[in-house]
Amino acid sequence: xxxxxxxxxxxxxxxxxxxxxxxxxxxxxxxxxxxxxxxxxxxxxxxxxxxxxxxxxxxxxxxxxxxxxxxxxxxxxxxxxxxxxxxxxxxxxxxxxxxxxxxxxxxxxxxxxxxxxxxxxxxxxxxxxxxxxxxxxxxxxxxxxxxxxxxxxxxxxxxxxxxxxxxxxxxxxxxxxxxxxxxxxxxxxxxxxxxxxxxxxxxxxxxxxxxxxxxxxxxxxxxxxxxxxxxxxxxxxxxxxxxxxxxxxxxxxxxxxxxxxxxxxxxxxxxxxxxxxxxxxxxxxxxxxxxxxxxxxxxxxxxxxxxxxxxxxxxxxxxxxxxxxxxxxxxxxxxxxxxxxxxxxxxxxxxxxxxxxxxxxxxxxxxxxxxxxxxxxxxxxxxxxxxxxxxxxxxxxxxxxxxxxxxxxxxxxxxxxxxxxxxxxxxxxxxxxxxxxxxxxxxxxxxxxxxxxxxxxxxxxxxxxxxxxxxxxxxxxxxxxxxxxxxxxxxxxxxxxxxxxxxxxxxxxxx
Amino acid sequence: xxxxxxxxxxxxxxxxxxxxxxxxxxxxxxxxxxxxxxxxxxxxxxxxxxxxxxxxxxxxxxxxxxxxxxxxxxxxxxxxxxxxxxxxxxxxxxxxxxxxxxxxxxxxxxxxxxxxxxxxxxxxxxxxxxxxxxxxxxxxxxxxxxxxxxxxxxxxxxxxxxxxxxxxxxxxxxxxxxxxxxxxxxxxxxxxxxxxxxxxxxxxxxxxxxxxxxxxxxxxxxxxxxxxxxxxxxxxxxxxxxxxxxx
Numbered sequence: 001x002x003x004x005x006x007x008x009x010x011x012x013x014x015x016x017x018x019x020x021x022x023x024x025x026x027x028x029x030x031x032x033x034x035x036x037x038x039x040x041x042x043x044x045x046x047x048x049x050x051x052x053x054x055x056x057x058x059x060x061x062x063x064x065x066x067x068x069x070x071x072x073x074x075x076x077x078x079x080x081x082x083x084x085x086x087x088x089x090x091x092x093x094x095x096x097x098x099x100x101x102x103x104x105x106x107x108x109x110x111x112x113x114x115x116x117x118x119x120x121x122x123x124x125x126x127x128x129x130x131x132x133x134x135x136x137x138x139x140x141x142x143x144x145x146x147x148x149x150x151x152x153x154x155x156x157x158x159x160x161x162x163x164x165x166x167x168x169x170x171x172x173x174x175x176x177x178x179x180x181x182x183x184x185x186x187x188x189x190x191x192x193x194x195x196x197x198x199x200x201x202x203x204x205x206x207x208x209x210x211x212x213x214x215x216x217x218x219x220x221x222x223x224x225x226x227x228x229x230x231x232x233x234x235x236x237x238x239x240x241x242x243x244x245x246x247x248x249x250x251x252x253x254x255x256x257x258x259x260x261x262x263x264x265x266x267x268x269x270x271x272x273x274x275x276x277x278x279x280x281x282x283x284x285x286x287x288x289x290x291x292x293x294x295x296x297x298x299x300x301x302x303x304x305x306x307x308x309x310x311x312x313x314x315x316x317x318x319x320x321x322x323x324x325x326x327x328x329x330x331x332x333x334x335x336x337x338x339x340x341x342x343x344x345x346x347x348x349x350x351x352x353x354x355x356x357x358x359x360x361x362x363x364x365x366x367x368x369x370x371x372x373x374x375x376x377x378x379x380x381x382x383x384x385x386x387x388x389x390x391x392x393x394x395x396x397x398x399x400x401x402x403x404x405x406x407x408x409x410x411x412x413x414x415x416x417x418x419x420x421x422x423x424x425x426x427x428x429x430x431x432x433x434x435x436x437x438x439x440x441x442x443x444x445x446x447x448x449x450x451x452x453x454x455x456x457x458x459x460x461x462x463x464x465x466x467x468x469x470x471x472x473x474x475x476x477x478x479x480x481x482x483x484x485x486x487x488x489x490x491x492x493x494x495x496x497x498x499x500x501x502x503x504x505x506x507x508x509x510x511x
Numbered sequence: 512x513x514x515x516x517x518x519x520x521x522x523x524x525x526x527x528x529x530x531x532x533x534x535x536x537x538x539x540x541x542x543x544x545x546x547x548x549x550x551x552x553x554x555x556x557x558x559x560x561x562x563x564x565x566x567x568x569x570x571x572x573x574x575x576x577x578x579x580x581x582x583x584x585x586x587x588x589x590x591x592x593x594x595x596x597x598x599x600x601x602x603x604x605x606x607x608x609x610x611x612x613x614x615x616x617x618x619x620x621x622x623x624x625x626x627x628x629x630x631x632x633x634x635x636x637x638x639x640x641x642x643x644x645x646x647x648x649x650x651x652x653x654x655x656x657x658x659x660x661x662x663x664x665x666x667x668x669x670x671x672x673x674x675x676x677x678x679x680x681x682x683x684x685x686x687x688x689x690x691x692x693x694x695x696x697x698x699x700x701x702x703x704x705x706x707x708x709x710x711x712x713x714x715x716x717x718x719x720x721x722x723x724x725x726x727x728x729x730x731x732x733x734x735x736x737x738x739x740x741x742x743x744x745x746x747x748x749x750x751x752x753x754x755x756x757x758x
Contacts, residue, residue, distance in 0.1 A: 141595075146563075147597060147614075150565070151587060151590075151614035153614055157614075161614075162599065165601050
């Protein structure tokens with residue numbers, strides 16, 4: 001009972017503080033007070049309820065399809081080990097395309113309706129679920145798989161009797177993370193040209209510089225996403241009893257050692273992707289006017305003028321994304337390391353950070369841009385905030401992985417806190433840090449392109465927004481292809497650094 | 512109940528540069544219990560895993576009767592108890608034991624009688640996490656017995672069991688697998704246990720494993736702790752110890 005009372009007390013205190021700050025703030029265009037938000041909700045109850053229902057239903061279908069896809073992919077990868085490397089490369093590539101770039105493409109392919117919202121919701125969730133589910137499927141001891149073989153049972157029987165049940169706690173962690181992500185995906189789908197939903201209202205509020213509406217929509221989106229996050233967490237705890245700590249490690253599979261083998265594999269995957277692209281367009285007999293094929297994009301990019309436009313927009317985007325990416329990682333890891341020096345403070349900060357991680361940060365992007373401007377600082381803050389929470393939470397969990405016996409060794413020599421932090425805890429945190437640095441690459445690109453599309457009117461985000469409205473589909477498809485390549489390459493570079501560092505500090509994590 | 516003998520013909524195994532089992536030929540007779548003893552890390556477990564079909568030998572061949580180990584596995588004729596109980600944490604004790612019959616596609620028989628026999632009566636509906644280490648190991652042994660296997664492989668299954676329970680299981684379990692005609696291979700670190708439980712003791716050398724002594728255990732009388740104090744049994748034990756020292 002006491003913790004609940006205290007939590008309610010804290011909430012009331014924060015609300016009062018917020019109200020007071022909003023009242024004394026000279027700039028009423030920037031901050032809405034809780035009372036103004038409440039008033040807006042009361043006035044527009046019907047509209048908000050309809051929009052929330054619309055977005056929630058789309059997000060739910062995205063959640064269902066995305067997670068179903070992740071489970072099917074995971075099961076296939078376990079049952080057919082030979083498919084693992086190709087499937088994980090394809091899954092990663094699709095995950096690396098920023099949602100705001102796939103949005104307009106899906107819009108032209110699906111036309112009007114809820115297809116793109118649902119599909120983007122699915123795309124927003126499948127990769128994290130796939131990773132957590134695979135970790136779960138592999139979390140079985142060798143004796144269990146030996147036991148199955150002793151009775152002459154194969155991979156399918158092992159999957160059904162052992163792996164499926166063993167993966168459940170992990171799957172629930174994935175499902176929990178994916179609830180807010182599905183909501184985010186659905187909203188981005190609405191940004192790219194829907195008729196109804198919270199995303200549409202957000203666009204309208206921003207264009208009309210309606211501060212109260214912008215704040216209200218951000219708060220509503222955050223509340224719905226966090227509610228879904230809590231409900232799934234509660235169900236998971238009821239169903240399986242505990243929550244494993246998961247570092248989102250890359251799907252483990254043996255890497256061919258010879259460099260020509262790796263090149264050949266890369267070439268194979270590239271050809272496969274192009275063939276899938278071409279054949280899926282042909283199979284549905286999609287109109288060449290909006291459904292461009294690899295050849296169209298190649299021809300378009302061969303024109304120097306087109307190339308210059310695209311690459312200068314891309315350069316601008318990357319120059320905004322990189323500082324935000326680095327700042328988000330640095331602040332997240334730095335704060336986690338500092339907080340470990342004060343265990344009581346860290347205990348208090350953890351639940352707050354876990355809760356805030358569930359907020360679909362992009363929905364607060366309009367507020368951040370209102371506050372920090374449309375230039376470098378505003379964009380940087382959005383990217384940094386997007387990356388900060390997952391990094392902070394993961395690094396805190398990583399710091400707690402420091403083996404107790406090692407800590408005791410340091411203490412028995414009377415070593416100070418800083419020494420312990422530097423020599424034992426930070427190295428123990430590295431696997432978690434790199435896992436989040438890797439996952440943050442697509443997140444940073446999503447944040448920067450979305451904020452460019454929505455608010456700042458710069459870079460490749462703006463270029464895509466313009467091409468979508470001027471029906472310059474060659475440029476749109478080229479932007480998407482180039483963004484996917486850049487994101488995958490950046491992800492690969494971080495993954496290479498990760499392997500190099502982990503080989504020294506956490507060799508058991510390198511598979 | 513078909514009885515199955517185990518033939519290892521010129522079997523060897525290496526992991527990377529390390530030769531774990533030197534070319535080795537032995538025949539273990541049907542319905543007999545054979546104990547493998549030898550220094551730690553000498554390759555006993557690898558030999559057992561090859562008999563189970565979990566590892567393929569680099570050279571030579573292993574036949575169980577006239578079948579390959581994997582074929583016996585497929586018809587549910589194999590069972591194994593590991594050093595570690597390896598129970599499924601989400602299943603109750605009863606369901607974990609029944610898993611043995613389920614996987615072997617055989618009727619379960621009387622699970623509850625077996626639970627009583629291994630001294631787990633009253634714990635049938637508990638989860639493994641609620642049991643002590645020794646109780647979990649007894650459940651694992653029961654799981655290996657429930658399918659009435661033709662070939663039963665025991666990799667130090669009594670290691671983690673307390674002394675009193677171990678003595679009781681040593682007396683009660685062997686009659687059970689003997690009456691079913693199972694061919695049993697037992698790895699143990701205890702010379703007394705090897706003498707008490709088996710019809711034959713094979714002493715293996717340190718890595719790579721070779722057979723340095725093949726000692727028959729020809730003892731009359733009830734196989735229980737008292738037997739170990741008879742002059743015949745003590746003579747066999749001395750023989751095994753001597754071979755181990757030479758290994």
